[in-house]
Structure formats: structure tokens, C-alpha cells
Amino acid sequence: MYFAALLARTEDGWEASDTELDDVETLSDLTDLAREASVDEDTVLVFIEQEGAWFGVVRVEGEEDPRIYVSDAAAAARSSYGEILTIELLGGDQDDDDADLDSLDLDGTEDGEPVAENEEETDADDEAVSAEFVPSGPAGDLEILADLGMSVKTLLTLGTDALPEIADALGAAEVLEAVR
Known part of the structure; x- marks a missing residue:
């Protein structure tokens, strides 16, 4: 089972919304979805979690290329939404x-x-x-959340049910829980 949510940073804090990934087939689709949720081209985080297997974070800021982190690349590569992320991390679409x-x-x-x-x-x-x-273990941008309050060391120690901990470090636990 998958859970996906968008966290958009605003001047008043974070706004969260759950999101359907049914129409997402590529990283470009996912990035476009995040940009639509952006307020004034500010930071948007896309959280994707496959229960008990892996989680991923995609960070989109304006027109910059998305930054990606997955907790376990091998597990993510075996799932439809995780494959979208790992293909990008491992060097292109096969x-x-x-x-x-x-x-x-x-x-x-x-x-x-x-x-x-x-x-x-x-x-x-x-x-x-x-x-x-596909390498087992974390892959991608380890500093994806460093400037938002989560150190690399903490990110690397998170288990598969990490999204509430990440949201807590960002000061967005309540808004994420509301859509979870």
C-alpha cells in the first residue's frame, strides 16, 4: 500500500495535501504535480511511502531540477512509483x-x-x-532536508515509517497527520 502527500512551504508554514499518483508515470509528471501545489515557487516536498518497504522524498523548488532521496533503492526499484525515482537516480530511463x-x-x-x-x-x-x-540502501541527495531541520545522520537512521518523523523535524507533523 502506498501513501503519498505534498507539503508546500508558505510564509505561514507548511500546507499538506494527500495526492493520488494514478496519473503519474514519470518524474516529470511528479514534478509538475508538485509545482502546481507550490506557492510563489517555494519549496514543495513530495512524500511517497510503500508501507514497510521504503520511502522517498522529492524536493521541488521553482524551475530547478528536482532533488530525490529514497531510503532503499533496491526496494523502491521493485515498485511502480519507486521505479520512477530510482531510474532518475541511477542514470536515466532504461x-x-x-x-x-x-x-x-x-x-x-x-x-x-x-x-x-x-x-x-x-x-x-x-x-x-x-x-x-540496484544498490540496496539509501540513494540520492542525502542533504535534501538538511536546510529544513533534518540532518543527514538523522535521515540515514530512519526506518520505513519515517514520514511522521520527517514532518516533525520540519515543523509540519500536524498538517501531515491531518492528510494521513
Whole structure:
């Protein structure tokens, strides 16, 4: 089960809202969702949590690139919303890379020539192996919350149910609890 919330910083403090991720398929979609919640292009934090497995924080400020942190990259990579974050952290979208390779005919076939069954199995094996190489443990911007009141050391010691602790450090525990 997933929980997702947006925390938007305003001059009066933090405003929280729960959010549906049903229409989010890419990091750009998630960033756009955060920017829509922004007040005067101030900081917006997107919290995503898969119960008992991992949590992630995406920080969006104005038009800057989003900053991302996930508590366990390997666990996140195995989930639909976590994969959006880990793809960005690990260097790009695998689907785009595969499309580029296919257009170059690197499989040794001519245009229109069918690929042999054993070659398809090899491609599937390669994808499975690459998923195994996602690092276990924290990944991303460790200082994502440092200027907001949560040290790197504290962030690294949080368990999988960390969002209330993060919100408490930011002074937003009550507003997050209201949407939880």
C-alpha cells in the first residue's frame, strides 16, 4: 500500500495535501504535480511511502531540477512509483536506452527480419540481471532536508515509517497527520 502527500512551504508554514499518483508515470509528471501545489515557487516536498518497504522524498523548488532521496533503492526499484525515482537516480530511463539500441539494429538482424527466440530470452535475462544491480540502501541527495531541520545522520537512521518523523523535524507533523 502506498501513501503519498505534498507539503508546500508558505510564509505561514507548511500546507499538506494527500495526492493520488494514478496519473503519474514519470518524474516529470511528479514534478509538475508538485509545482502546481507550490506557492510563489517555494519549496514543495513530495512524500511517497510503500508501507514497510521504503520511502522517498522529492524536493521541488521553482524551475530547478528536482532533488530525490529514497531510503532503499533496491526496494523502491521493485515498485511502480519507486521505479520512477530510482531510474532518475541511477542514470536515466532504461526504456529510452532500449529504444535507441533497437533503432541501431544492434541485434544483428536486418530490418523486418524476425529475431530468433533464443535472442529474446537473452534480452529478458539481461533486463533481470540489471534489476539485481540496484544498490540496496539509501540513494540520492542525502542533504535534501538538511536546510529544513533534518540532518543527514538523522535521515540515514530512519526506518520505513519515517514520514511522521520527517514532518516533525520540519515543523509540519500536524498538517501531515491531518492528510494521513
